[in-house]
Amino acid sequence: MAVDKSTVAHIAKLARIRVPEARREALAGELNSILGWVEQLGELDTKGIAPMTSVVEVRLAKRADAVSDGGCRDKVVANAPESEHGFFAVPKVIE
């Protein structure tokens, strides 16, 4: 898999990161070398080996269905740049 300048621009847009035109070529090179390094894993023969999701034998933790959280509106909106009547207030987004 190879990343070019236009892929860099596309990913940056999806991630909402501003990457100036002048930086894209260099970033493509960096990403390609990271991907190339990871792709070394492809050299291993993993035929017949089940995918591993954890290094220890654990099952996913579950909790009982009970209300044990919430009711902390002040904390929830504390970091909001703007908040009105208990809502987050953001620039209008509408179709």
Added chain:
Amino acid sequence: MSMIQGKTGEWEVVIGLEVHAQVIAESKLFSGAATAFGAEPNTQVSLVDAAMPGMLPVLNEKSIEQAVKTGLGLNAKINLNSVFERKNYFYPDLPQGYQISQYLEPIVGEGALTLDLPDGSVKEVGIERLHLEQDAGKSLHDQHPSQTYIDLNRSGVTLMEIVSKPDMRSAEEVGAYLEKLRSVLRYLGTCTGNMEEGSMRCDVNVSVRRPGEDLGTRTETKNVNSIRFAKLAVEHEAKRQVAAIEDGGEVVQETRLFDPNKGTTRAMRGKEEAHDYRYFPDPDLLPVVLDAGWVAELKRGLPELPDAKKTRFIADFGLSAYDAGVLVAERETAAYFESAVAGGGARDAKQAANWVTGALFGALNREGVEIGASPVDADKLGGLLDLIQDGTISGRIAKDVFDAMWESGKDAAAIVEEKGLKQISDSGAIEAMLDQVIADNPGQVEQFKSGNEKVLGWFVGQIMKASQGKANPAMVNQLLRKKLG
């Protein structure tokens, strides 16, 4: 199958539905915040739901149970291994910047739903999959001229996305699918199915093709919040696509929005990159591994579902497929009917069905009352049926008694006693009335004697009037013929 008539011939409509059903649970999919509808904004939000840094999701076991139950109710394959993934996109009501959903390995695989169509026939529609995911928060666009208000109470609530196969061919089938799915979810107790509160929402995928040809390009219409709107969206979208193709254009694969005020659909703006969701397994969550024994136990504990109940009602009570379908659509209605039939002696099930779907439904609709709160409960209706059956009151009087029961909440027997509504089955009393009417109306007697049978009905009417509806109609008919003989 219904076809759309275009300028250049017939077109077939192909429809698939994605239904988002909110799971009934006290708390959210990955946090312990409450799920109750209608709370003050942002009061049912944990720091997990607000996506504060460092917060970790912990799975609600009830969400898993509800999804598996629903899968079993849809006769679907339960996947003992499933995986939560991150679906990445930005929107103000999605604080994480991704929705935790299931993608390649959903918890439930293929199943089927049997539709009951208005003409009494049935049709099977395939279920493609059911997966679990988080709901997003709610955006309010109309509270401020330049701002959107965000309420995260809904953020993180458990949704089941139920995806059908593209097996539907008309708006009518879409309506039947949504009604049946809602009925099954309510029987199972896994979703309230309340579309007004948004606990069941639907995206409609529509394409058109010439009969026998390959599938056409489809559009996905969002924001469809009632069964009626789903049917309107299908009709509008199918006609729009046919017109586009016949006018030399083409259908563009896109997401459209339904406009409830106009009953039309329109393209959403700026969505060209939106489908690049970059799914990957959520590193905060291990795969969901189910125990086959636990699944089998849930299956044994399932309630009798509408299809099985309908079959039983037809077999045991001799009801028509249509009546049985109407009675089983809501679990509460079916339970009401069964207990109204069960009590007392040998009550006539068909008569009971007629009373439930006729007088009772009429009164419930008129007054906007749920069947569980009906002033005439199943026992009381049963009592009324007994009085009709043993000849104490006529069917005509029974309607008045029902209305009086509805008003007062009293028993049928008490009302009949109070108002003196007992049917007159005493032949002496009926004969006396008949003699009077015959003596007063020689003209009509003459008409009958000269062969006019219709005048018999007139005589019956006179007797019913004279007895205030209480005379036993069968006896009146019998005695009248004898007298006029």
